[in-house]
Amino acid sequence: MKKRIALVALLGIMLIPVTAQLKVGDVAPDFKLKNIDGTWIQLSDYNNQKGVVVIFTCNHCPYAKMYESRIQAIHARYQSQKVPVIAINSNDSTIVEADSYSNMIKNAKVKGFTFPYLLDDQQLFQKYGATRTPHVFLLKKDKKQFVVSYIGAIDDYPQNAKEVKETYLTDAIDAVLQGKEPKVTLTKSVGCSIKFK
Amino acid sequence: MKKIAVTSLLLCVVFSLSFGQVEKVEVETLEVPQLLQKINNQSDTLYVVNFWATWCTPCVAEIPEFNKIPTQFNHRPVKVILVSLDFQGQKEKRIIPFIKANKISHTVVHLITPRGGDWINAIDPSWSGAIPATLLVYQQSKRTFFEGQLDYPGIVSLMENTLK
Numbered sequence: 001m002k003k004r005i006a007l008v009a010l011l012g013i014m015l016i017p018v019t020a021q022l023k024v025g026d027v028a029p030d031f032k033l034k035n036i037d038g039t040w041i042q043l044s045d046y047n048n049q050k051g052v053v054v055i056f057t058c059n060h061c062p063y064a065k066m067y068e069s070r071i072q073a074i075h076a077r078y079q080s081q082k083v084p085v086i087a088i089n090s091n092d093s094t095i096v097e098a099d100s101y102s103n104m105i106k107n108a109k110v111k112g113f114t115f116p117y118l119l120d121d122q123q124l125f126q127k128y129g130a131t132r133t134p135h136v137f138l139l140k141k142d143k144k145q146f147v148v149s150y151i152g153a154i155d156d157y158p159q160n161a162k163e164v165k166e167t168y169l170t171d172a173i174d175a176v177l178q179g180k181e182p183k184v185t186l187t188k189s190v191g192c193s194i195k196f197k
Numbered sequence: 198m199k200k201i202a203v204t205s206l207l208l209c210v211v212f213s214l215s216f217g218q219v220e221k222v223e224v225e226t227l228e229v230p231q232l233l234q235k236i237n238n239q240s241d242t243l244y245v246v247n248f249w250a251t252w253c254t255p256c257v258a259e260i261p262e263f264n265k266i267p268t269q270f271n272h273r274p275v276k277v278i279l280v281s282l283d284f285q286g287q288k289e290k291r292i293i294p295f296i297k298a299n300k301i302s303h304t305v306v307h308l309i310t311p312r313g314g315d316w317i318n319a320i321d322p323s324w325s326g327a328i329p330a331t332l333l334v335y336q337q338s339k340r341t342f343f344e345g346q347l348d349y350p351g352i353v354s355l356m357e358n359t360l361k
Contacts, residue, residue: 062252062284096254120306131325131326131327131344132325132326132327135325147278152314153314154312156312156314157313159284159310159313161284165312166285166313184357187313187314188314188317188318188324188325188326189317189326190310190317190326190327190328191283191327191328192253192327192328193253193255193327193328193329193344193345193346194254195254
């Protein structure tokens with residue numbers, strides 16, 4: 001009996017990680033996180049926008065790195081159409097030094113990011129249900145709230161931007177801008193787990 | 198005298214050849230359907246399939262724990278398959294040196310990551326795609342899946358749960 005309880009407890013502890021899991025149609029949780037320029041950014045700062053592309057990403061993960069220029073291109077393309085990108089790094093830098101705040105500043109400078117790159121030291125990723133980098137949550141403005149309209153991958157081919165066939169995220173953004181539901185609302189992709197204690 | 202010399206030479210050649218074979222590391226490159234075929238059968242084998250990559254820090258940290266898995270568990274054979282998601286062209290450069298350096302005793306395969314994410318659901322519908330992740334399969338229908346880093350006691354719990 002004792003052994004059973006111990007085993008169940010062990011499994012329970014291992015399964016703690018993500019408690020919430022946003023679904024398409026849910027209201028997106030607000031947040032207030034520090035940007036690499038030292039200012040604080042809130043989701044509610046974007047109330048005059050048509051939508052926001054929230055991307056959980058980081059500096060060190062090879063999958064995140066493969067998407068950096070694509071993310072920058074999406075921000076450049078859609079910011080003027082009122083659907084800007086906000087990138088969020090939730091990795092604990094005591095686990096991965098490369099994902100520290102100062103390295104976020106450096107990485108953004110080297111890669112030429114023009115979007116906010118926020119440090120998540122409040123486990124916001126758990127409220128969203130983000131499990132990997134990169135992991136996208138496309139939010140659309142709906143009256144006074146932001147509602148999730150697409151979750152998942154940026155496209156279908158991390159390895160090479162030139163060989164992409166399905167542009168899931170930009171298709172979803174285009175749909176939102178046309179007042180329609182995206183054809184594909186949920187996709188999965190390989191990524192690095194989010195590092196936290 | 199010559200006979201001894203020739204025999205010694207032959208023995209040396211045989212020795213070095215056999216040592217060469219012991220050192221050789223085989224890593225099969227597989228498509229997802231081929232991997233699924235390997236693990237979905239009615240044999241008495243418990244399959245422990247770990248998804249990892251040489252560049253993934255928590256994956257690398259848990260490899261020594263997977264090395265501890267015995268070849269028999271609860272009277273059944275155990276087959277551990279370490280499925281590398283390293284990028285194509287990295288087998289010789291990264292995977293094989295890693296196997297040698299970490300003295301990995303289990304089978305390692307190199308997965309050709311398909312386009313898109315449907316294959317992730319085919320491994321397990323609850324998998325988000327994050328690695329490390331481990332799938333346990335026994336006689337096709339008994340399946341347990343865990344997303345995240347494991348230690349050996351955790352692996353044993355999962356093995357026990359799969360065989361219940």
